[in-house]
Amino acid sequence: MNTILVHSESSISAFERPHRIVLLGAGKKPGIWAVTDPRTQSASSWSTGRFLWSSLLQSSGPAVSGVACLDRCPHSVGTDVMHLFLCLQQVASLIGADPREIIFTSGATESNNIAVKGVARFYRSRKKHLITTQTEHKCVLDSCRSLEAEGFKVTYLPVQKSGIIDLQELEAAIQPDTSLVSVMTVNNEIGVKQPIAEIGRICSSKKVYFHTDAAQAVGKIPLDVNDMKIDLMSISGHKIYGPKGVGAIYIRRRPRVRVEALQSGGGQERGLRSGTVPTPLVVGMGAACEVAQQEMEYDHERISKLAERLTQKIMKSLPDVVMNGDPEQHYPGCINLSFAYVEGESLLMALKDVALSSGSACTSASLEPSYVLRAIGTDEDLAHSSIRFGIGRFTTEEEVDFTVEKCIHHVKRLREMSPLWEMVQDGIDLKSIKWTQH
């Protein structure tokens, strides 16, 4: 049996992040397991941590060479279990949960699917209604859509201009046959923080399960599943600088939340998610969670300062820049700015030295402006010209300054070329223009 042997080291530092790692997979040949390309300056550390974990490698020689692994095979099963238990503890302590309430998955997408579909289907006989918001991640919205095809009813709550949902509307939308409310903690496109504690209170008072997609929030803002009355939570490994391809779902035990398993099989992970647990990835995620817990305050302070610097500099030098999303209830690491009278894609192409995104990774295939921006009521033209800046743990001041400088330069250049900008400078109100066909 070729399992990977990992030595345990309870405190694993943030530095254990090489670009490429060589692992032994299930087969007999060693190979490059996963590779990232750090060449582009990632101001979009929001969509991918870009760094692989390596708690595996900090155990060094034996694991990588594989020879010792095979020699020690008989013991590796026990070691596997020991490491998984440690990882459960690391993840659980980050969110204030019990280790038995954590299940490892392949990522936040799978966790969201398990939460939404699993809960809905389990209570199918008595409850047929779900509530979610219009600004949720694609995987939640798609899961809801597929449930609608199965005969469930879903309410998609609108959001206010600030991006935050209206709590009265939520309360009014809850019906006697509502099984689940799903609201993401921090939005991946505009960085808005939803009032999770209040939503949790409302849901628990109405005896409705509350699921939150906390992929962007775990390890960045303090979360406690008991204080906030959260019943299910999705966690993503790579958003907290862990490995890609791993995530977790928190499922409350007291009172027990029943979930129908999405994946049938050998009954691993309490029968809720069958399939071999990817030990190397899970160890990496555990390590990332532990580091995130230790570094949360330091990182938050730094990222806030850098975000302030970025927005202040841009807003000071350029007129007609709008920040999308509530400025108060906002996670500083994700800034979404709309530059009026400039086309978003051309600005992105001009800023090719910096890895940014207009919209989010999950919707990058389409040219439509982001549905999140549409949900917060942004005008079509401003939605098209929005850019999302992601600031993370490893972002430096120089990178922020560089990005700001390039951004200002290119926005000015593109505006010079824009006839709309000329008209605005002459004092013409664009809304009053009647465009004719030629």
Next chain:
Amino acid sequence: MAASSRAQVLDLYRAMLRESKHFSAYNYRMYAIRRIRDAFRENKNVKDPVEIQALVNKAKRDLGIIRRQVHIGQLYSTDKLVIENQEKPRP
């Protein structure tokens, strides 16, 4: 205990900074140097010897991690980032 004397801590600090400068990845290098400086500065007034020893042990483990990661980074290095090429012309 000898390990927690001022000279030892300073040696450790210097060793960590020296090792961190060898990171081939810009972001890791900058983060490591910054974090080491801030961490040592933050803890400079700690008086309790048990706490000092715990911090020193953690730093030693981190130094080991930095050494291994620097090595791996050098095995699989990539091109320099745009910002690194920018830094040189500035006075």
